[in-house]
Amino acid sequence: MSSSNAEMLSSPTSLSSFTSDKQESDILKKSIAMMASDAFRGNAQQWDREALIEMANSLGGPRMQLIHSTVIEELGRIPRSSEGYAQDAIELVANHAEVFFFSHQWLRPNPENPKKSHPDSADNIKAKVLIEFVKWRRSWVTFHHGFFPNICFWIDYCCHDQDNLELGFSLLPIWTACCERFLRFETPTYHSRVWCRLEPLLSAKFSYADHHVVIHANYKNQWPDIGRTSESLLLDPREGHLTDPRDAAKLQPLVSLAVDSSSHGTRPIHLGKTTIKTILL
Numbered sequence: 071m072s073s074s075n076a077e078m079l080s081s082p083t084s085l086s087s088f089t090s091d092k093q094e095s096d097i098l099k100k101s102i103a104m105m106a107s108d109a110f111r112g113n114a115q116q117w118d119r120e121a122l123i124e125m126a127n128s129l130g131g132p133r134m135q136l137i138h139s140t141v142i143e144e145l146g147r148i149p150r151s152s153e154g155y156a157q158d159a160i161e162l163v164a165n166h167a168e169v170f171f172f173s174h175q176w177l178r179p180n181p182e183n184p185k186k187s188h189p190d191s192a193d194n195i196k197a198k199v200l201i202e203f204v205k206w207r208r209s210w211v212t213f214h215h216g217f218f219p220n221i222c223f224w225i226d227y228c229c230h231d232q233d234n235l236e237l238g239f240s241l242l243p244i245w246t247a248c249c250e251r252f253l254r255f256e257t258p259t260y261h262s263r264v265w266c267r268l269e270p271l272l273s274a275k276f277s278y279a280d281h282h283v284v285i286h287a288n289y290k291n292q293w294p295d296i297g298r299t300s301e302s303l304l305l306d307p308r309e310g311h312l313t314d315p316r317d318a319a320k321l322q323p324l325v326s327l328a329v330d331s332s333s334h335g336t337r338p339i340h341l342g343k344t345t346i347k348t349i350l351l
Contacts, residue, residue, distance in 0.1 A: 097131045097240040102323050104129065105247055105276070106330070114247065114276040120163045122248040127160070131241045134159040134248060136169060137228040139204045139221040146201075147194045148225060151232045159224075159248070167222040168207075171249035171277075172200070173269045175257050189227045195287050196255055202291040203253065203283075206351060209293040224249055243268070243324055247276035254284045254348075264310035268321070271304050271328045274339065274346045281347040289351055301345035 104110050104125055113121040127133045135156040142148060149155045163169060174196065178188040190196040204221055211219040223229075224245055230238045252273040260266045270282060282302065308321050329339045338344070 094236055094240045097129050098243075100129050101126070101241060101244040102327055105244055106327055110247075111276075115278070117250055117278045118163070119169055119248050119250050119278075120160060123159045123163060126241060126244045126248050129241065129244070132231060132234075132238050134224070134241070134245055135229040136162050136167070136222040137225055138162065138167075139200070139223065142197055142223075143201050143204065145197075147197045148190050148200075148227055151228055151230060156229045159222075162220075162222050165220055167220040168211075169248070169250045170221065170223050170253045170283075171246055171251070171269065171273060172223045172225045172253050172255065173266060173273075174255040175260060175263060175266065177257075185232065189225075199255065199285050199287065199289040202289055203285055203351065205291040206293050209291075210296070213294070223253070243272055246272045249273070250277060251279040252277050252282045254282055256284055256286055261305060262311050264307050264312050264321070267305045267310045268307040268324060268328075270302070270346065271307065271325070271339070271341075274304055274344075275328045281349055284348050284350045292351075295351075297349045297351040300348050300350060302348040304339055304341060304344050304346060306341040 110122065110125060113125070123134050135151075136159045137149070137156050141155045145155075159169070174189060176187060176189040177191050177196070180186040180188075200223070207221055208219055211217065226242075229245075230242070246269050252270065254260070254266075254270065273282065281299075283297075284302075307325055308318055312318060325341075329341065
């Protein structure tokens with residue numbers, strides 16, 4: 071999910087909204103402290119994300135939810151949180167699910183009536199390429215590991231209560247960190263947005279996978295094509311497009327957390343210079 075308005079083609083809530091009252095601010099502070107802990111960083115090195123999700127759930131906000139890939143396949147669209155298709159993340163990871171964070175910009179924002187905003191195009195282009203990606207991932211895992219993968223996504227529109235956005239926004243950074251893998255739907259201005267810089271940065275710090283997967287609007291499954299490997303710069307979120315300049319200070323602790331390499335021997339991150347491996351499908 072990216073920053074917060076029509077101009078920015080993104081989710082309709084700004085960073086200021088998710089720290090607007092004491093409860094939200096407290097949860098954000100607790101989540102940052104938890105992500106900085108040795109226990110969280112140690113568990114982040116494991117493919118099994120159950121321990122991380124349990125830690126996130128203990129913070130007192132909404133429980134983390136995921137959407138199973140088969141739901142999107144059956145519907146042919148990305149469902150809204152109020153439809154009830156998302157499931158408790160702990161229940162899904164208990165069945166050895168692969169958990170992908172889906173990073174994207176909203177394509178149909180409505181700043182005058184945010185509840186009518188929609189992340190996908192009218193012809194469901196994101197749902198279509200997600201379905202194509204799932205087909206590819208199943209083929210890859212079956213070929214390399216010999217089993218049929220149980221694929222789930224964290225997608226804001228499905229997994230974050232769209233009728234109670236503010237409190238959940240305090241948990242978005244730790245929910246990003248809880249995901250095993252990272253899938254980017256890139257649009258021309260993806261890298262200019264605050265959240266589309268912060269999410270890859272947090273993923274580079276905490277995800278089990280050492281790479282990001284990138285898809286575009288025209289993606290089609292071409293297995294056994296395994297895509298093109300490249301490197302992508304980790305950009306400074308503080309230099310991204312932001313609606314409210316007052317929100318810039320709230321980014322600092324999250325950026326500091328991501329670039330800190332003091333625990334568990336994680337490599338230093340130099341924003342604008344350090345890269346992460348990307349697989350462009």
